[in-house]
Amino acid sequence: MSRFVRAIKPLPVLAVGTILLASACGGNSAANSDAAAKSGLPAAVAQSGTLRVGMSPDFPPMEYLDEKTKGVTGVDVQLAHALGKQLGVKVQIVQQSFDQLLNSVQTGRVDLVMSGLSDTPERQKTVDFIDYFGSQGRFYTRQMDATKYKEAGDACGKTLAVSKKTDYYEQAQDFSRKNCSGAGKRAITLLPTDSGSAARLQLEQGRVDIALQGAENLTYFEKKDPAKFEPVLAPLPSTPFGIVLKKGDTKMSGAVLKAMNALVKDGTYGRILTDAGMKYALVAPALNGSK
Numbered sequence: 001m002s003r004f005v006r007a008i009k010p011l012p013v014l015a016v017g018t019i020l021l022a023s024a025c026g027g028n029s030a031a032n033s034d035a036a037a038k039s040g041l042p043a044a045v046a047q048s049g050t051l052r053v054g055m056s057p058d059f060p061p062m063e064y065l066d067e068k069t070k071g072v073t074g075v076d077v078q079l080a081h082a083l084g085k086q087l088g089v090k091v092q093i094v095q096q097s098f099d100q101l102l103n104s105v106q107t108g109r110v111d112l113v114m115s116g117l118s119d120t121p122e123r124q125k126t127v128d129f130i131d132y133f134g135s136q137g138r139f140y141t142r143q144m145d146a147t148k149y150k151e152a153g154d155a156c157g158k159t160l161a162v163s164k165k166t167d168y169y170e171q172a173q174d175f176s177r178k179n180c181s182g183a184g185k186r187a188i189t190l191l192p193t194d195s196g197s198a199a200r201l202q203l204e205q206g207r208v209d210i211a212l213q214g215a216e217n218l219t220y221f222e223k224k225d226p227a228k229f230e231p232v233l234a235p236l237p238s239t240p241f242g243i244v245l246k247k248g249d250t251k252m253s254g255a256v257l258k259a260m261n262a263l264v265k266d267g268t269y270g271r272i273l274t275d276a277g278m279k280y281a282l283v284a285p286a287l288n289g290s291k
Contacts, residue, residue: 039087040255045111051089053080054110054244056098061220061276062116062241075216076114078272079132079263083243086259102127105244112245112256118167119242119290128249129242130256131289133273134281137168137236138215140229142203149210149232152179157186158209161199164192168212171236203229212236219277235280240289253287260285 045051055072057063063074072093084091094110101113105127119129139160141149148154156179162172169192176188193199196213200221203211210232218231243260245253263269264285273281283289 039089040251040258041087041089042249042251042255045089045252049089050092051080051084051087051112052092052094052110054094054096054101054104054113055080055115056096056101058098059116060217062216063114075133075272075276075278076116079269080114082263082268082272083256083259086262087255102244105246108246111252112243114243116241117244119240119288121290124288124290127247128245128253129240129288129290130245130253130260131240131242131283131286132260132269133241133278134238134283135241136215136238136280137171137212138218138231139210139212139233140203140218140231141210142206143227143230145209146230146232152233153183153185155188155210155233156180156183157188159189159191159207160210160212161191161193161202161208162212163194163196163199165194166196166214167239168214168236172212175236200229215280216278223277240283240286242289257285257287 039046041051055063055076057065057072057074059074061074063072063076065071066073072095077093080091080093094104096104096110098115101110101115101117102123104110105113116135117123117129118135119131123129139149139155152175156176160172162169169190172188172190176190179185181187191199191202191208193202196217199208199211199213202208215231215235218229221229243256245256260269270279270282273279
């Protein structure tokens with residue numbers, strides 16, 4: 001897929017030290033320093049003992065602000081801490097607006113980014129990725145209408161809400177061409193929105209028939225507000241989220257890939273995603289896996 005650009009609400013650019021979340025790597029700094037050195041991390045990161053991870057916490061359940069504590073939480077936060085523990089360093093979550101994340105890793109303001117960024121061949125021209133999460137788009141509708149959508153052709157002639165700032169918009173167009181207009185049926189009418197939440201609102205208010213969003217988001221909102229929406233039709237082709245690294249930093253990419261594979265082997269990776277209801281997203285970590 002060509003790109004994945006999440007819709008965001010602008011966040012203030014916070015200083016690197018604004019939020020510090022220590023990973024559970026124990027209190028023995030000497031042991032941690034030794035572990036960091038052996039992990040293969042770049043010398044500057046290993047010596048600092050801190051891994052700066054850029055996130056835009058507006059993408060539940062991957063990363064978002066807890067309503068009670070106001071701290072950053074989510075699946076990516078859990079994975080980042082597990083990664084830090086494996087590498088023998090503390091994790092510092094650096095809050096930034098989504099559109100600044102790529103530049104921050106390119107310029108060294110953060111060491112890596114974990115924030116729902118898709119690995120695409122276009123992005124690989126300027127940054128490297130360690131793929132770790134198989135995201136997939138899902139059509140969904142109001143629960144009372146779910147039985148109307150049993151096969152792809154049932155969506156033809158319907159009105160669909162989807163954020164134009166995501167690659168799901170292009171996938172919806174491709175879906176309509178293949179299954180509707182290309183099959184002699186009425187095309188799907190697309191209603192572009194500014195965000196996934198805006199698409200849900202259009203559906204909730206009855207202005208559209210169906211909507212399209214990431215399965216991870218639907219999992220989160222189903223827990224918060226069950227029995228309102230229901231996924232329909234088959235999932236769209238998966239696209240991997242990747243840990244974003246500075247282009248050509250083979251020492252960092254090698255250390256992160258090795259650590260992620262260790263988390264897969266010891267079961268930590270699978271447990272985190274399975275506990276979050278995202279077993280479908282399990283993938284084998286890979287460097288620049290999208291071709």
